[in-house]
Amino acid sequence: MKTAVYTPRAPKPAGPYSQACIAGGFVFVSGQGPVDPASGQTQQAGIRADTQLICENIKTILESAGSSLRQVVKVTVYLSDINEWAAMNEVYATYFGGDQSPARTTIQSAALPRGFRVEMDCIAYR
DSSP states (O other): OEEEEOOTTSOOOSSSSOSEEEETTEEEEEEEOSBOTTTOOBOOSOHHHHHHHHHHHHHHHHHHTTOOGGGEEEEEEEESOGGGHHHHHHHHHHHHOSTTOOEEEEEEOSOOGGGOSEEEEEEEEO
């Protein structure tokens, strides 16, 4: 059995998918880009600010699903320019750093939806 997650404190999905799904004790968060939850507009304030907004949105979704950033076991990061990896990583580490860091994959994508420079999805337990 799975349960869709929706919170009005995070960006609305732009298509036929949920913000996250709960299944088998895990929370699967859909790809999140730098979207302001209040306006629904894409933020394009640079890789650091975009990464911070994404992490805050993921945090909100996880908390609404009964989980947290500390319970994340896997993150996938998509960058439109791999040369922004170091700057993204600096901000990422403030949310997911330490001895309990989740597994992670980072890839460069030729293009991301809505002109995003960075997008992330994750899996957490609850």
